[in-house]
Amino acid sequence: MVRKHEDGLGDEALRQATGRGREEWRAHLLETGAREWDHARIARHLVEVEGVDGWWAQGITVDFEQAHQGRLPGQQKDGTFSVSVTRTLPAARLEALDAVTTAVTARHGEPHSANRAARYPVVRWRLDDGTRLSATAQPEKATGTPVSLTRERLPGHPEMEGAREEIVALLEEVAHRVG
Incomplete structure (x- = not known):
């Protein structure tokens, strides 16, 4: 939800x-x-x-x-919707990002851009349905690295739940692999 x-x-x-x-x-x-x-x-x-x-x-x-002002949860200022889930993975920052990148690439193909040297390293995909997906690695904590997966440019609120479920499944898959 x-x-x-x-x-x-x-x-x-x-x-x-x-x-x-x-x-x-x-x-x-x-x-x-x-x-x-x-x-x-x-x-x-x-x-x-x-x-x-x-x-x-x-x-x-x-x-x-x-x-x-009537803005719905997940709604962006351009009227599209986005959903994001963060999971802490028991790995170093770039290792955690690489593990998520591998899982997303297996499902959605090669990313269109990546910036591993950024303050918050990020990898981005343009999906066939016109939406975008990005993986961002946060600073490491004692328990591992929080990695956020964000799906953007969803056309409506109803599409958010399916996108969220996919993101959770991807992060669970990676967590089992690196954990």
Whole structure:
């Protein structure tokens, strides 16, 4: 099941990072007239006027849009949908990314791009149905490397669950192989 942004945005963490909780940000943005603003304007306001870090500004913006502008969970600003799942794999960063790349390539063919030297190494595929899939390796933790698989440009909300199920299956397959 695809979750609302608020389900993954901890109110206490938000308050510690920004000085306000979810409901306080929603109320403040309503007072400033943000219901009529687009995504970029809301995020820019949060960064430039309110002094919020860009990462938190994006989260606050998506939460506000879902609560007050009708944005559906997983919906991007262009109207398409995306779904992402992260799994920590018991391997070094590039080894974990390579294992995921092998599994995705076996199912979807060769990637169209890769940047293994990036701050967050990434491999990307353009799929035959017009969607995109990317694998991104996060910084290593004591338990391994979190790797995110993201499917983008899905045409509607109904397609998200099937895409999520495929991503979970791919990550499970890799976890059994490297674990």
